[in-house]
Amino acid sequence: MIPVGGITCCLSAAALYLLGRSSGRDADVLKSVSRVNQLKDLAQLLDAASKVLPLVVAVSGRVGSDTPINCEYSGLRGVIVEQTAEQHFLKHNDAGSWIQDSALMLSMCKEVPWYLDDGTSRVHVVGARGATGLVLTVGSEVFEESGRSLVRGTLDYLQGLKMLGVKRIERVLPTGTPLTVVGEAVKDDIGSIRIQRPHKGPFYVSDKTIDQLIANLGKWSRLYKYASMGFTVFGIYLLAKHAVQYIMERRRHWEMRKRVLAAAAKKAGQEEGGLNGKAENRSESTNKDRMMPDLCVICLEQEYNSVFVPCGHMCCCMACSSHLTNCPLCRRRIDKVVKTFRH
Numbered sequence: 001m002i003p004v005g006g007i008t009c010c011l012s013a014a015a016l017y018l019l020g021r022s023s024g025r026d027a028d029v030l031k032s033v034s035r036v037n038q039l040k041d042l043a044q045l046l047d048a049a050s051k052v053l054p055l056v057v058a059v060s061g062r063v064g065s066d067t068p069i070n071c072e073y074s075g076l077r078g079v080i081v082e083q084t085a086e087q088h089f090l091k092h093n094d095a096g097s098w099i100q101d102s103a104l105m106l107s108m109c110k111e112v113p114w115y116l117d118d119g120t121s122r123v124h125v126v127g128a129r130g131a132t133g134l135v136l137t138v139g140s141e142v143f144e145e146s147g148r149s150l151v152r153g154t155l156d157y158l159q160g161l162k163m164l165g166v167k168r169i170e171r172v173l174p175t176g177t178p179l180t181v182v183g184e185a186v187k188d189d190i191g192s193i194r195i196q197r198p199h200k201g202p203f204y205v206s207d208k209t210i211d212q213l214i215a216n217l218g219k220w221s222r223l224y225k226y227a228s229m230g231f232t233v234f235g236i237y238l239l240a241k242h243a244v245q246y247i248m249e250r251r252r253h254w255e256m257r258k259r260v261l262a263a264a265a266k267k268a269g270q271e272e273g274g275l276n277g278k279a280e281n282r283s284e285s286t287n288k289d290r291m292m293p294d295l296c297v298i299c300l301e302q303e304y305n306s307v308f309v310p311c312g313h314m315c316c317c318m319a320c321s322s323h324l325t326n327c328p329l330c331r332r333r334i335d336k337v338v339k340t341f342r343h
Contacts, residue, residue, distance in 0.1 A: 003238060005235075005238045006235045006236070006237075006238030006239035006242060008235075009234050009238060010232065010235035010236075010239075012231045013227075013229075013230075013232040013235060014228075016225075016227045017225065017228040019220075020220070020222070020223075020228060023217045023218075023220045023224060024217070024221035027218045029056075030058070030182060030202065030210060030213055030217065033056045033058050033182060033210075034056070034057045035057070035058045035210060036057050038120045038121070039059060039116065039117075039118050039120050039121035039122065039123050040121040042057065042059065042185060042193055043121075043191070045057070046187045046193065047187075054184045054185075054186075054198055054199065055184065055185050056182065056183065056185070056201050057182070057183075057184075057185045057195070059123055059185075059195060060118065060179065060180045060209070061116030061117050061118035061123065061179065062116065062118070062176050062177065062179070063115075063173060063175050063176060063177045063178075064079075064115055064116070064122070064175055064176070065079045065112050065114040065115070066113070067113070068112065068114075069081050069110055069172075071139050071170055072170065073139070073170045074139030074140035074170055076139045076172050076174050078139075078173050078174045079112055079114035080109070080110070080128070080172065080173040081110045081111075081171070081172045082107075082109045082170070082171040082172075083107075083109075083168070083171075084107045084168070084169050084171075085104075085105040085106035085107075085166055085167070085168050086102045086104055086105060086166065086169075087102060087104075087105050087163070087165075087166055088100065088101075088164040088165055088166070089101060089103075089156075089161050089163045090161070090162040092160035092161070100164075105166065109129070111128075114128075121193075123185075123193050123195055124192065124193070124194040125183075125195050125196075125205065126194050126195070126196040126197075127197050127203075128173075128181075130203070131183070131203045131205035132202065132205075132206075133206035133208070133213070134206070135206075136171035136172060137171065137173070137177075138170070138171055139170045139171065139172040140168070140169070141167070141170075142167070142168045143166070143167045144166045144167075145164070145165040146164055146166075177207065178207065179205060179207060180204070180206055180208060180209055180213070181195050181204065181205050182202055182203065182204040182213070183196055183197060183203045183204070184198035184199075259300055296320050297328055298320035298324075299317065299319070299320055303317065305317055305339060305340050306318050306337050306339055306340065307337070307338045308321070308332075308337060309335050309336040309337070309338060310335060311332045313328075313329045313330060314340065315329055316328065318337070321334075322337070
């Protein structure tokens with residue numbers, strides 16, 4: 001049998017180690033990025049670093065937009081708005097009870113061009129939805145009860161459903177939110193500066209400062225590595241336990257085989273001493289049959305004296321047969337055990 005538990009633990013340990021290594025690498029990169037204290041200095045920094053582009057920087061400011069979105073339910077003004085609608089209902093299962101479930105009906109997202117503003121200048125942010133660390137604020141969460149007609153409700157009931165209502169959630173990145181963005185700084189031909197995902201390196205959009213991001217990444221890196229060590233030790237323990245059990249099982253098998261062969265040799269010697277010349281007249285097949293002991297295949301101590309019905313095999317003693325439900329030879333189910341007597 002394959003040691004699934006041990007292999008799973010070792011694979012989990014490898015995955016956690018890679019996650020910890022990735023977090024640690026991102027923390028080291030964030031320590032080395034250029035920090036821009038005022039956005040007005042970013043243009044000069046880009047001009048001075050034209051030979052070392054792409055330039056990954058960390059900037060901070062408040063979210064703003066020339067064309068913000070007016071949220072439908074919360075009334076907030078934002079630059080990224082996500083709306084989801086979930087249908088909640090009761091479902092009749094096979095056990096005869098009703099369980100609550102839900103299904104996604106609607107999921108849509110709107111985003112308008114936006115920028116960070118710290119009072120000294122503006123920097124546009126592109127592709128923030130795919131960045132790490134972006135958390136949208138729950139602006140509104142409304143549950144609308146089901147208003148289905150009697151006919152529709154009856155049809156749903158016949159199908160094993162009871163509609164409860166629709167839950168609508170609106171998440172938004174409001175204007176005025178302070179953010180820290182780590183990404184590649186690019187200056188176009190008209191002098192406009194934007195921050196975007198770098199070809200290589202981290203891309204963060206977070207409400208935490210750069211120092212908080214570095215501290216969190218370092219903490220998660222350590223946690224991942226400790227968890228990886230724990231899974232590794234436990235996985236090795238499971239694999240070693242399985243290996244020891246396999247070795248012990250093989251050892252028991254060989255010991256059992258030696259006992260059977262020893263019993264066969266002993267019985268063959270006793271029969272040869274009593275039969276004398278009569279053994280010479282028996283066939284070769286009969287001699288081979290006598291070499292095999294009439295011992296129970298379970299305990300290897302008592303002679304077998306029971307017949308399994310309906311398969312007809314006879315290989316166990318009555319004491320061992322009482323604990324069996326299937327024949328050890330053909331695996332067929334035992335309906336009845338008949339005791340035999342030897343003369």
